Amino acid sequence: MSKELLEFSASANGDKWYLEYENETAEPTVIHQANAASGGAETKWSVVSFLQVAGDHPEGQALRKALAKARPLQAEADSDLSIVKGNAATVYPWTAKTKVGDD
Template structure:
C-alpha cells in the first residue's frame, strides 16, 4: 500500500514524479507517472536508484530542491523551538525555580556543575511542562546519572 505522495516535478510533456512512502522494505520511493499519450504507466524506484540515473535531469534537480526545502523547514522549526525554550527560561519566575527544585536531586545553594545541570534540566521540565514524560519517551535528554532529572 502506498500512502499519499508528494509531487516534486512535472515535465513539459506531462510526466510527473512523486516522493511516496509505503509499507514494506522499500518504504520511501520515487514514483514516475508517464503522461497519458505515452500510456500513463506508473513505475516506482528507490531513491538511491533514482539519484544514480540521468544526473542532469530536471526531475533530479527538482528532487534535490525538494530535499533542500524540507531540510530547511526542519532546521527552521528546530530553531524556532529553541527560541521559544529560551524565552520560556528567561521568563521563568521564582515559583518556577521552586517547582523545579521539588523534583531535583539537589538543593540550593548549587555548588557543583552536576548540581547546576540537574537544576537546569528540572527548569526545562517545568517551563516546557515536560516533567511527566517517561524515560523511554525522553531519549533526547542527558543520560541518567549525568545531571538528568530521571533515575
C-alpha cells in the same frame, strides 16, 4: 498504513514525478507517471537509484530540492526522540557531490 504523495516535478509533455511516503520511518520512493500518450505507466524507484540515473537532469535537481525541504520537517518530527551523544555526521545519498578542492 497511510501514503502521502508529493509531486516534485512535471514535464511539458505531461510526465509527472512524485515522492511517496508510506509512513514516517520508511525511506521515500520516487514514482514516475508517464503521460497518457505514452500509456500512463507508473514506475517506482528508490531515491538513490533514481538519482544515479536522473541526478543531473531537471527531475533529479527537483528531487534534491524537495528532499532538502522535507529534511527540516523530518528533524522536527524526530525531536521527541532521545538525543544522540557524540559528533555524528549525516550524509544523505541525494546531496550533490562536490568537486575535489571545493572545500
